[in-house]
Amino acid sequence: MDGKCMNGVASKYQNGNQTKPSTVIVREFEPEDEVHVQRIFCEGMMEMVFDTAFRGLRRHPESLLLYMTITAVGYVLTMCWWLIGLLPAVVLCSRYFYSRRIIHAYLDEAMNNDMGHIEEFYMQSLDSRLWVAVMDGQVVGVVAAVVQKAAGFAELRRMSVDRRCRRCGVGVALGLQVLQFAKTQGYATVVLGTTAYSPAAHRLYQRLGFHCCGVTNGYITDGATTSLLARMFYRVRHHHYRLEVKNMPFNLSSS
Ligand SMILES: CC(C)(COP(=O)(O)OP(=O)(O)OC[C@H]1O[C@@H](n2cnc3c(N)ncnc32)[C@H](O)[C@@H]1OP(=O)(O)O)[C@@H](O)C(=O)NCCC(=O)NCCS
Numbered sequence: 304m305d306g307k308c309m310n311g312v313a314s315k316y317q318n319g320n321q322t323k324p325s326t327v328i329v330r331e332f333e334p335e336d337e338v339h340v341q342r343i344f345c346e347g348m349m350e351m352v353f354d355t356a357f358r359g360l361r362r363h364p365e366s367l368l369l370y371m372t373i374t375a376v377g378y379v380l381t382m383c384w385w386l387i388g389l390l391p392a393v394v395l396c397s398r399y400f401y402s403r404r405i406i407h408a409y410l411d412e413a414m415n416n417d418m419g420h421i422e423e424f425y426m427q428s429l430d431s432r433l434w435v436a437v438m439d440g441q442v443v444g445v446v447a448a449v450v451q452k453a454a455g456f457a458e459l460r461r462m463s464v465d466r467r468c469r470r471c472g473v474g475v476a477l478g479l480q481v482l483q484f485a486k487t488q489g490y491a492t493v494v495l496g497t498t499a500y501s502p503a504a505h506r507l508y509q510r511l512g513f514h515c516c517g518v519t520n521g522y523i524t525d526g527a528t529t530s531l532l533a534r535m536f537y538r539v540r541h542h543h544y545r546l547e548v549k550n551m552p553f554n555l556s557s558s
Pocket residue numbers: 304347348350462463464465468469470471472473474475476496497498499501502503504506507508510
């Protein structure tokens with residue numbers, strides 16, 4: 304995207320087998336966007352189920368150690384090889400089950416709060432905003448920002464792009480809109496948190512100029528239960544990202 308864009312970005316866009324230039328427009332949310340915004344947000348979050356259950360396992364040696372210990376104890380107690388052979392499948396199914404359940408609970412919580420009442424939550428005060436990215440007349444992405452006055456920063460939230468329109472610069476265009484908002488509101492710092500395990504989210508934030516300033520291992524996701532089984536099979540890292548707006552690699556005023 305190379306530093307253009309705030310409201311309009313020339314972008315590469317796959318259309319059948321042809322790549323044609325298209326434009327990403329980032330504009331404020333309008334009530335008729337709600338159903339598209341909710342779909343894109345929910346689909347983006349549901350993609351995390353697979354990543355958390357399987358890709359995330361490699362990042363949690365403590366969970367692997369726990370599963371190996373359970374296997375060893377199971378073997379000592381039962382001496383039953385076929386039972387031990389089944390354990391990895393049981394573990395993977397349990398990880399999938401708990402990831403799905405907790406992400407559903409997270410979505411329910413979001414829909415009962417901000418994402419179910421977007422106009423009221425984001426659009427009625429100057430301290431918060433939600434934007435959509437539009438490509439060829441279709442809503443293809445969403446992002447929101449909320450300023451935390453007491454803490455003195457703006458928070459980027461709810462970033463998600465329709466999977467058919469990824470790698471077209473939509474994420475960057477949305478991110479830049481949040482940085483512009485923070486700057487306009489007089490906030491020097493933008494923060495965000497993510498439990499994503501896919502490289503896409505991390506690379507996008509790094510591309511925007513954010514740096515990771517902390518990781519919480521064993522983060523309790525909103526809506527998650529803290530039962531023993533949930534803690535055994537759903538364990539995530541929460542990455543805290545931060546950007547000083549004055550250090551931005553993009554010149555927002557040129558957009
Ligand atoms: C993360 C997400 C918003 C990125 O949106 P996007 O529109 O594809 O991002 P962009 O096209 O602006 O990409 C910007 C940069 O991010 C990086 N990136 C994006 N997708 C990537 C991928 N799949 N693999 C590696 N890097 C990726 C690249 O550096 C890319 O720049 P480049 O295309 O010039 O190499 C999108 O993948 C998404 O909605 N994912 C599901 C929901 C999610 O994870 N949200 C974030 C939760 S905090």
